[in-house]
Amino acid sequence: MEEPPMPFSRRRALALPALALAPLALPFAARAQGWAPTRPIRFVVPFAPGGATDIVARVLSEPMAERLGQPVPVENRTGAGGNVGVENVVRSAPDGHTLLMGTTGTLTINPHLYSNMSFNPLTDLAPVGLAFGTDHVLIVHPSVPAQTAQEFLALARAQPGRLSYGSGGNGTSTHTVAELFKLVARVDIQHVPYRGSAPALNDTVAGNVQAMLDQIASALPMIQAGRVRALAVTGARRHPALPNVPTVGEIGLAAAEASSWGAVMAPAGTPAPVIERVNAVLREALALQAVKDRLAQVGAEAVTSTPQELAAYLRAETEKWGRVVREARITLN
Numbered sequence: 035m036e037e038p039p040m041p042f043s044r045r046r047a048l049a050l051p052a053l054a055l056a057p058l059a060l061p062f063a064a065r066a067q068g069w070a071p072t073r074p075i076r077f078v079v080p081f082a083p084g085g086a087t088d089i090v091a092r093v094l095s096e097p098m099a100e101r102l103g104q105p106v107p108v109e110n111r112t113g114a115g116g117n118v119g120v121e122n123v124v125r126s127a128p129d130g131h132t133l134l135m136g137t138t139g140t141l142t143i144n145p146h147l148y149s150n151m152s153f154n155p156l157t158d159l160a161p162v163g164l165a166f167g168t169d170h171v172l173i174v175h176p177s178v179p180a181q182t183a184q185e186f187l188a189l190a191r192a193q194p195g196r197l198s199y200g201s202g203g204n205g206t207s208t209h210t211v212a213e214l215f216k217l218v219a220r221v222d223i224q225h226v227p228y229r230g231s232a233p234a235l236n237d238t239v240a241g242n243v244q245a246m247l248d249q250i251a252s253a254l255p256m257i258q259a260g261r262v263r264a265l266a267v268t269g270a271r272r273h274p275a276l277p278n279v280p281t282v283g284e285i286g287l288a289a290a291e292a293s294s295w296g297a298v299m300a301p302a303g304t305p306a307p308v309i310e311r312v313n314a315v316l317r318e319a320l321a322l323q324a325v326k327d328r329l330a331q332v333g334a335e336a337v338t339s340t341p342q343e344l345a346a347y348l349r350a351e352t353e354k355w356g357r358v359v360r361e362a363r364i365t366l367n
Contacts, residue, residue: 069130069311074105076132080119080140082112086251086332087296090166091135093328097319102312106133115205116140117151124153128303130312134159136299138207142351146359147205147366155299156352161344162298163313165320166334169269169293170211171250171276173262175241183265183285186245187219194222200234200243203227204366207294208234210355211268212247213362215282218290238262249294250275251333268292295337297344309341 077095079088088110095106111119120140126132141155172183178197180186190197201209204227216223226243228234231252238246239261246253246262250273257264257276264279270291272281282290298316300309319325320336329336339347358364 069305069307071102071104071130073131074107075099075102075130076126077106077108078119078123078132078134079108079110080112080116080134080136081110083110086168086249086334087135087137089332090296090329090334093325094165094316094319097322097325098312098315101315101318115144115148117144117148120144120155120159121153123299123301124158126301128160128301128305130300130304130308132301133162133312134299135165136297138294138351138355139205139210141297141299141348143205143207143210143355143359145352146356147364156348158302159299160302160304160309161341161348162300162309163316163341164337164339164344164347165296165298165316166329167293167295167337168249168251168334169267169273170208170247171253171257171264171268171273171279172215172245172247172266172282173238173253173257173264174245175238175243176260176263177241178244178263180265181263183280183282186265187221187285190219190221190223195224197245198224198226198243199245199247200226200228200237201246202231202234203229205359205364206231208246208248210358210362210364211292211294213364214292214354214358215247215268215287215290217358217361218282218287249333254333296334297339297348313341 077091079091081087091108095108099106111122116139120134120136123132123134145151145155174180174186180189199212201212208231231248234246235248235252237243239256254275256262264276266282266285267273267276267279268282268291272279317338320338326336
């Protein structure tokens with residue numbers, strides 16, 4: 035008989051805001067001044083232009099270029115859930131002239147979903163630094179008889195399998211974050227995958243599915259218009275745009291804390307002085323108010339880390355999402 039799932043702990047479900055760290059220590063910054071690029075740096079985004087990941091990379095590329103003395107053009111390489119772009123960076127020369135804007139999915143979820151991946155993000159890429167994070171929000175259609183998250187959980191437990199939630203497709207963040215929520219809350223809510231988060235949100239607004247754990251930036255206009263009701267956010271603290279909506283920790287589900295995030299990576303074997311220099315430049319760019327404001331417009335928050343902290347975070351996130359994929363039996367089909 036299959037062993038029952040081990041309960042998630044707060045330690046296993048690390049919260050991204052915990053990595054919003056203090057400014058770079060001076061000795062580290064001083065060491066970082068020794069390397070300079072000799073030609074333009076390719077900044078690979080493994081998704082199509084126009085999405086949040088692409089926008090953040092483009093916002094960062096200009097101030098990074100100013101500080102590095104070389105252009106940092108964004109290059110979109112799409113396909114296979116982002117694996118095509120990631121592999122392009124993995125196969126590039128480890129000389130500092132190729133960077134990747136990796137994400138939760140491409141770096142820590144895809145390895146558990148794609149059995150034929152020819153690379154391992156943990157060993158074939160070098161962490162540079164975190165760049166941004168976005169929280170999710172539990173929303174329900176107004177017809178759902180639940181004014182609070184506790185009432186929604188009581189309703190779901192009283193009617194196992196009767197409620198449904200929409201996602202942007204199997205393996206997407208709106209799927210995995212929702213499955214983490216289900217595992218921690220121990221509720222049975224049916225998954226309805228769509229071809230993207232936008233149609234899933236539209237069907238939640240229409241009432242064809244009762245709930246969704248969407249990214250806050252996408253859901254906020256519908257929340258503000260009263261088309262859906264917000265019950266909880268997945269971050270470690272309340273979101274400024276939704277100050278009256280509790281966190282999952284406040285409703286007793288701290289282990290369901292989760293954020294979608296982006297991190298800058300380089301090919302494995304990139305020399306430490308190169309990593310340190312790019313990390314310092316990245317953190318300087320993220321500290322600019324103009325950059326913070328632009329990120330906020332797409333629902334993202336500037337988040338920083340050292341390369342070592344990012345490496346530890348990637349290991350923890352890979353373990354966490356691997357457990358979610360296994361225990362929720364998530365597949366691409």
